[in-house]
Amino acid sequence: xxxxxxxxxxxxxxxxxxxxxxxxxxxxxxxxxxxxxxxxxxxxxxxxxxxxxxxxxxxxxxxxxxxxxxxxxxxxxxxxxxxxxxxxxxxxxxxxxxxxxxxxxxxxxxxxxxxxxxxxxxxxxxxxxxxxxxxxxxxxxxxxxxxxxxxxxxxxxxxxxxxxxxxxxxxxxxxxxxxxxxxxxxxxxxxxxxxxxxxxxxxxxxxxxxxxxxxxxxxxxxxxxxxxxxxxxxxxxxxxxxxxxxxxxxxxxxxxxxxxxxxxxxxxxxxxxxxxxxxxxxxxxxxxxxxxxxxxxxxxxxxxxxxxxxxxxxxxxxxxxxxxxxxxxxxxxxxxxxxxxxxxxxxxxxxxxxxxxxxxxxxxxxxxxxxxxxxxxxxxxxxxxxxxxxxxxxxxxxxxxxxxxxxxxxxxxxxxxxxxxxxxx
Numbered sequence: 001x002x003x004x005x006x007x008x009x010x011x012x013x014x015x016x017x018x019x020x021x022x023x024x025x026x027x028x029x030x031x032x033x034x035x036x037x038x039x040x041x042x043x044x045x046x047x048x049x050x051x052x053x054x055x056x057x058x059x060x061x062x063x064x065x066x067x068x069x070x071x072x073x074x075x076x077x078x079x080x081x082x083x084x085x086x087x088x089x090x091x092x093x094x095x096x097x098x099x100x101x102x103x104x105x106x107x108x109x110x111x112x113x114x115x116x117x118x119x120x121x122x123x124x125x126x127x128x129x130x131x132x133x134x135x136x137x138x139x140x141x142x143x144x145x146x147x148x149x150x151x152x153x154x155x156x157x158x159x160x161x162x163x164x165x166x167x168x169x170x171x172x173x174x175x176x177x178x179x180x181x182x183x184x185x186x187x188x189x190x191x192x193x194x195x196x197x198x199x200x201x202x203x204x205x206x207x208x209x210x211x212x213x214x215x216x217x218x219x220x221x222x223x224x225x226x227x228x229x230x231x232x233x234x235x236x237x238x239x240x241x242x243x244x245x246x247x248x249x250x251x252x253x254x255x256x257x258x259x260x261x262x263x264x265x266x267x268x269x270x271x272x273x274x275x276x277x278x279x280x281x282x283x284x285x286x287x288x289x290x291x292x293x294x295x296x297x298x299x300x301x302x303x304x305x306x307x308x309x310x311x312x313x314x315x316x317x318x319x320x321x322x323x324x325x326x327x328x329x330x331x332x333x334x335x336x337x338x339x340x341x342x343x344x345x346x347x348x349x350x351x352x353x354x355x356x357x358x359x360x361x362x363x364x365x366x367x368x369x370x371x372x373x374x375x376x377x378x379x380x381x382x383x384x385x386x387x388x389x390x391x392x393x394x395x396x397x398x399x400x401x402x403x404x405x406x407x408x409x410x411x412x413x414x415x416x417x418x419x420x421x422x423x424x425x
Contacts, residue, residue, distance in 0.1 A: 050299055055099070055133040056118050057273055057303045058084075059108040061126055068103055073284040076103035083126065084109055091120055100216075100273050104283040105307035110273035129302070136298040137269040138196065138232045138390055173250050175350055176239070176370025180395050181425040182252035183402060184244055190289040190401055191257040192240045193316075195278045196233030196296065197268060198226050199260040200379050205248040206237055206258060213260040214281040216274030222265040229266030231379040235386065236295050238377030239394035240401065248383055249375055252398025252425070264296060272301045272333075279307040288315025291397040294334060295321040295390035301333040308334055312341040319397040321389040322346045323359035328416075336364045343400070346411070346420050347371025347392035354413035358389055361416055367423035368411040369395035399425045 060083055068076040080103045088094050096117075098109035110133060113121070122130050191209065198215075199208050210226050217223035228234045237258040242251035263278040264270045275296065282292050292311070297320075312318050320337060322329045322344050329335040335344050344364040347355035349372035358371065371392030378384040399405050402425045410419035 050135040052133040052135065052271060054112055054114060055110060055271075055273065056113050057108065057110050057131045057133055057276065058121060059106050059128045059130070059303055059306070060084075061128045062107060068107065073104060076284075077101050079103065080107050080109065083107075087121065087124055087126055091117075091124065093117055093120075100277045102276055102280045102307065105280045105310045106276065106303060108303075110276075131272075131301065131303045133271050133273045134299055134301065135269055136264075136272050136275055136296055136301075138230075138264055138296045171245060171247055171250060172375070174239070174370075174375045176374055176391075176395050177250060177252055179370050180252055180399050180423060181406075181408075182250070182254075182398060183425065184254065186241065186253040186256040186401065188253070188256070188289075188401060190287065190291070191259055192237070192253075192397055192401060193259050193261050193282045193286060193290060193292040194233050194237050194240075195261045195263050195275065195282070195292060195294045196228075196236055197230035197264040197266065198222075198228035198233050198262040199237045199258055200228050200234040200377065200381065201226060201260070203234060203238075203377050203381055205242045205245065205377050206234070207241065207243065207255050208237070209257045209259050212285060213262070214278055215262045216270060216277050217262065217265065222262065226260040226262050228260070228379045230264065230268050231382075231384060232264070232268055232295070232390065233260065233262070234379050235374075235376040235384060236293055236390065236394045238383075239374060239391060240291075240293065240398040242377055248377065251376075252395055253401040256398075256401055261292075270296075272298070272304050276304055276307045279304070279311050282316060283307075283311035283314060286311070286314065286316040289317075290315075291317045291319055291400045293319045293394050293397045295388075295393045297321060297323045297332045297335055299333065300331070300336070304334050305337045308337050308342060309339045312339055315341060317397075317400045318342045319393050319400065320344045321393040322361075322365050324357045324388050324390075325359060326357055326415075327359055329359040329361045329364050332359065335359060338364050343367060343396060343405075345369050345389060345393040345396045345423070346414075347387075347389045348411045348422070349373070352409060352412055352422060354411050354415065355387070355389075355392075357387070358392075360414060360420075362418040362420070365420050367396055367405065367407070368392070368414075368420035369423050371395075396423045399423050
């Protein structure tokens with residue numbers, strides 16, 4: 001156990017405090033969902049191809065770590081590792097080292113295992129469930145291979161407008177900001193956690209707090225910095241909180257601090273294990289009234305959903321993109337999650353008209369927000385106009401930063417027959 005123990009000491013050395021809540025009960029619905037994942041995959045184009053070979057998320061029964069609620073993040077992670085150490089040792093797998101450890105949302109870890117080893121752990125009464133890790137990506141913009149059709153012709157990701165990064169242009173107000181009743185200045189103290197591709201750390205139109213950030217990547221280009229190599233995370237951040245100044249654009253809650261939680265790489269993809277690590281970081285460091293924006297998704301992941309539900313119990317508002325596949329949002333994670341402080345957001349165009357690419361369903365969709373031709377900040381100090389539920393969700397996140405949400409009308413043409421209310425401040 002020497003190597004594993006040394007790894008444990010290194011892994012817990014750099015983490016801090018908050019609260020954790022976890023259920024002791026194994027939920028029948030969750031177990032049934034895990035058993036049905038393969039049948040879901042057969043009907044989902046990205047299902048089987050999204051599986052990460054020999055990589056599993058192992059979730060422990062809550063009773064083993066229930067005292068994590070009052071522990072610091074370091075001590076809570078140590079507690080989880082002690083339980084895992086015992087389980088692996090007794091199962092003759094003591095050489096296996098966790099890739100990720102979770103302690104303030106779910107209690108568990110991601111491990112490299114063979115199918116035989118995974119089956120062995122499934123039979124341990126201390127293990128609640130095991131889920132194979134999967135690839136996840138930002139909700140693909142409409143018009144791209146994995147996204148739905150666009151409401152407007154052309155590639156929504158082109159061109160990038162670099163104007164404004166050097167202060168040479170005047171500020172403009174994107175159409176969605178007044179539609180949700182954005183304000184001229186944010187005076188609150190809560191922050192926005194952006195679980196995405198990072199944020200442009202020195203963008204002149206953003207108030208970025210990298211000191212509280214988190215990076216799920218430990219090597220390669222994306223492991224070197226919280227900076228945004230894709231642009232998607234910066235776009236999300238700008239819609240929430242771009243500064244009210246003389247350049248670029250303005251956000252819903254201008255000047256609010258945005259914190260990069262880098263769980264997607266420069267191509268816009270990552271793993272569910274990494275996203276859960278980001279949720280765990282937010283659960284450990286966020287405070288009641290903060291928002292956590294998750295403009296990403298993929299096949300069903302009970303582990304990710306459980307992590308979000310637990311973290312939301314701390315009063316953190318989780319804002320989830322419905323997805324851009326023009327299908328029932330109940331088919332994708334994390335969009336399908338329901339619970340207190342959890343909101344799933346669909347998209348509309350100007351005139352309050354349904355965005356043809358947007359996923360739908362009541363539940364889980366709570367609100368509709370502007371998501372077509374949305375201009376916001378981008379990587380490299382630039383700006384970009386793109387479409388998607390990824391763009392609608394930060395409008396709603398900004399509203400939640402400003403206080404309790406209100407509504408103003410309903411969206412036209414909702415395909416599920418129950419028009420989503422349009423969120424406003």
